[in-house]
Amino acid sequence: SNTKLGDKISIPPFWIDMAKLFEFYVLGLLKDKYKSNVIFQFNANYGQPDYILVNERIIIDAKYKPIYQTSYYDPENIRQVSGYARDSKIYSLLNLDHNTVIDCLIIYPEKEHLPTNVVEQIDLSDKLPIDKFVRFYKLPVRLPKINK
Secondary structure (H helix, E strand, O other), X not given: OOOOOOOOOOOOOOOOOHHHHHHHHHHHHHHHHHHHHEEEOOOOOOOOOOEEEOOOOEEEEEOOOHHHHOOOOOHHHHHHHHHHOOOHHHHHHOOOXXXXXXXXXXXXXXXXXXXXXXXXXXXXXXXXXXXXXXXXXXXXEXXXXXXX
C-alpha cells in the first residue's frame, strides 16, 4: 500500500472470532435442548472436544466452515474428532467399554442453501452421515438473522 509512517488508516475497533462465536452459539442451542447433559470442553487426554452429550454418548465439534455445506469434509477435522472418540478419559466419563464405537458429530452453519432440514435448534435425529466413516455425522444449523 501507499501508506507511510504517520498516516491515519481505518481499522475495525475489534475483530470478531466467528469460529469462537459459532462455538458458543451451538453451546447455547445444545444447552437449550439437552440441559445439564452437555459437557463443554471436557479435559480429555487428547485435548478438549467442544461438547460431549453424556446420555446420548456422542462427541460433537462445531466447525465454522462452509465445506460442510457440500458433500466434502475436512480430513483434519475427522482426525481430530476421531481422536477424541478414542480417548480413554472419555470412555470412562461415558462409562463405556473399549469395544463400543462412540458417535462423532460435526455441527456447521448452513448459510447458503437453507435446506428444509436446517433448523434453529439442535435435533440429533436430523444428523446426516458422512459416508466414508463409521458412525460419523454432520448437522447443519441455521445462523440467526436480523430482519430489517
